[in-house]
Amino acid sequence: xxxxxxxxxxxxxxxxxxxxxxxxxxxxxxxxxxxxxxxxxxxxxxxxxxxxxxxxxxxxxxxxxxxxxxxxxxxxxxxxxxxxxxxxxxxxxxxxxxxxxxxxxxxxxxxxxxxxxxxxxxxxxxxxxxxxxxxxxxxxxxxxxxxxxxxxxxxxxxxxxxxxxxxxxxxxxxxxxxxxxxxxxxxxxxxxxxxxxxxxxxxxxxxxxxxxxxxxxxxxxxxxxxxxxxxxxxxxxxxxxxxxxxxxxxxxxxxxxxxxxxxxxxxx
Numbered sequence: 001x002x003x004x005x006x007x008x009x010x011x012x013x014x015x016x017x018x019x020x021x022x023x024x025x026x027x028x029x030x031x032x033x034x035x036x037x038x039x040x041x042x043x044x045x046x047x048x049x050x051x052x053x054x055x056x057x058x059x060x061x062x063x064x065x066x067x068x069x070x071x072x073x074x075x076x077x078x079x080x081x082x083x084x085x086x087x088x089x090x091x092x093x094x095x096x097x098x099x100x101x102x103x104x105x106x107x108x109x110x111x112x113x114x115x116x117x118x119x120x121x122x123x124x125x126x127x128x129x130x131x132x133x134x135x136x137x138x139x140x141x142x143x144x145x146x147x148x149x150x151x152x153x154x155x156x157x158x159x160x161x162x163x164x165x166x167x168x169x170x171x172x173x174x175x176x177x178x179x180x181x182x183x184x185x186x187x188x189x190x191x192x193x194x195x196x197x198x199x200x201x202x203x204x205x206x207x208x209x210x211x212x213x214x215x216x217x218x219x220x221x222x223x224x225x226x227x228x229x230x231x232x233x234x235x236x237x238x239x240x241x242x243x244x245x246x247x248x249x250x251x252x253x254x255x256x257x258x259x260x261x262x263x264x265x266x267x268x
Contacts, residue, residue, distance in 0.1 A: 020215055021070070021102040022146070023095070024208035027113040028064040028181075028200045029057075030188050032082070057119035062088045063188055064196050065117075066204035067095055070212065074205055078197045080188050086124045092117055093128040101249065103146050105211045107164045107203070110136055110147040140220055142256050148210055151218075164206060173209050178202035226250070226258035234258060237265040 065088050066076035077091045096104060106113055114132055121128055133145045140146065153161040168175045178199045179187060187195040226234075231250050238245050253261070 020220060021099075022105045022208075022211060023099045023102045024068040024105040024204050024211060025092075025109065025113065026064075026066050026107070026200050026203035026207060027062055027092070027117060028184050028196055029060045029116060030063050030185050031060050057116045057123070060116070061085050062092075062117065062120055063184070064088070064200035065092045066197075066200040068201075068204040068208040070208065072205065072208065074201045076197055076201050076204070078193045078200070080191060080193055080196070085120065086126060089117060089121045089124055089126040093121070093126065093130060096128075096130045096132075101144075103144055104132060105146045105148065105207055107167075107207050107210075108147065108149045108161070110134055110145060110150065114145065139256075140218055141254050142260075146211065148207060148214075151214065164203065164210070168206055168210060171210065171213050173206070173213055175206065176202050226253040226255050230255065230258040230262065234262060234265070237262065241265065 061082055062085055063080055064076060064078045066074060068074045075095070077088050079085060079088050104114075110133075114134060118128070120126075130144075133143045136143070136145075136147070136150070148167070149161050149164070152167055153159060165175050179195045181199065184196060184199065187199075231253070234250060234253075235245050
């Protein structure tokens with residue numbers, strides 16, 4: 001007979017972890033109120049043609065964005081009013097651009113957080129310069145967007161995804177107390193920016209902790225390394241453009257990454 005052991009006894013074996021620069025993110029959203037939405041959107045909803053609210057960027061908006069780096073440092077922005085949403089979107093894209101080649105690590109970010117931010121950016125007229133791998137057709141080594149939720153319902157698996165808190169308990173990661181996601185709407189109505197911020201930052205930190213727990217088990221670094229010829233050519237291209245040559249970054253490139261970087265520099 002199988003014996004179920006408590007989550008506290010579950011520990012992922014420690015191995016030599018690859019150095020993977022990353023930035024974990026969480027985005028909190030709410031539904032647009034009638035007075036915040038264009039008349040056509042209100043008419044669409046009242047006409048019964050859609051039940052979508054905060055889960056669709058046409059009928060919702062961003063109220064908080066939080067990032068967490070590998071050291072556990074959290075940076076966030078909260079804006080309860082629709083007039084300040086643009087600032088949140090600019091913060092999101094600006095922080096990603098500043099992060100350079102770091103991977104963006106999310107929980108359901110490929111299906112929700114990032115597409116939501118992109119659509120709201122279109123609505124608010126915010127330009128972005130970072131192209132994220134929303135199709136998920138790149139390897140873990142080459143992608144710039146890691147969605148941890150997909151690890152718990154991979155590929156064509158017949159089982160459903162699980163909540164982030166449950167994944168944390170399964171891996172023995174502590175879940176700090178915070179307002180529930182379903183309470184974000186009421187927190188915004190009550191003007192409780194602190195409660196919204198606490199939830200968003202908690203989830204960003206939890207995402208980072210989950211990634212730190214599992215990254216040594218994932219097939220990073222299995223791609224063929226860049227060839228010496230590719231690296232020499234990359235150095236030449238960077239030097240021609242007056243850009244610094246980061247030897248540590250070059251040493252970590254796969255062959256596919258080096259090819260993509262060469263194409264990018266040649267086409268600039």
